[in-house]
Amino acid sequence: MTITPPATRRRSWHERIRRELYLAHVSLWLEDDAPSTDRTAVLTQLRGDLDAAAEGRSMRAAIGEVGKARHLAAAYSDSLRPGPNRPLxxxxxxxxxxxxxVCLLAAVVFVIALVQAAPLAGEDGVRAHLLWSEFTVVNTPDRVWVELDGQHWTLLVTVGVFLGFARVWRLGRRRGTAG
Incomplete structure (x- = not known):
């Protein structure tokens, strides 16, 4: 006689999506310094725990029982070993x-509005500023023309955003040695 384990029911797509969104939120709140192998192990274990907790009831109830992603991630972060102190x-x-x-979408919407207003300005077109960029738009029966000046500031701010979120200053820090 062979004993077969009880079959676990396959989750519906919306329950799987709810579970994966919850796991993504937990992952976002986990400490960035934790090694990726530890983070992956935590998320894999949590996925299994959520599936087990949701047996016979909804995934929403299982997630509600586990609690907010931020609090759960803080609890897990305390148990994770610190990883290398490197930029992200x-x-x-x-x-x-x-x-x-965001800059591109704002510029597209801005230019569309200027193209609609430009026929009223005549041959010289209309000039307007968005952040640090100046847009000149001419819309006559003969031509539609868009000129942009000052976009180099957008690229400089992009570099600043990249360096800030990557925490590049970590390159200069030395890791403490246990001793």
């Missing part, structure tokens, strides 16, 4: 990408 290049890159995306 991926975090800096992600922040720089978000900043550039």
């Amino acid at each position: 290049w991926a975090t800096g890159g992600a922040a720089a990408c978000v900043w550039l995306t």
Whole structure:
């Protein structure tokens, strides 16, 4: 006679999404200094614990029982060993990408508004500033023309955002030695 373990039911897609979003929030709140192998182990264990806790009830109830992601991550962070004191290049890159995306979307919306207002300004077009960039837009029956000046400041701020979020100053710190 063979004994088979009880089959676990397959979670619906919205329960899996809820679980993965919760795990993503926990991951965001975990200390950045923890080694990635430790962080991965914590998230894998938590995924299994959530699935086990949700047996016979909803994932929402299991997550509610575990508590807020921030508090759970703080509890896990206390038990994780500190990792290398190094810059977080991926975090800096992600922040720089978000900043550039916001700038691009704002510029596109701004130019669309200026293109609509430019016919009233005649042949000279309309000039306007958005942050530190100056936009000149001409919209006549003959041509539509957009000129941008001052975009180098956007790139300099992007570098600052990247370096700030990457915590580049960590390069100058020495790790303490146990002794």
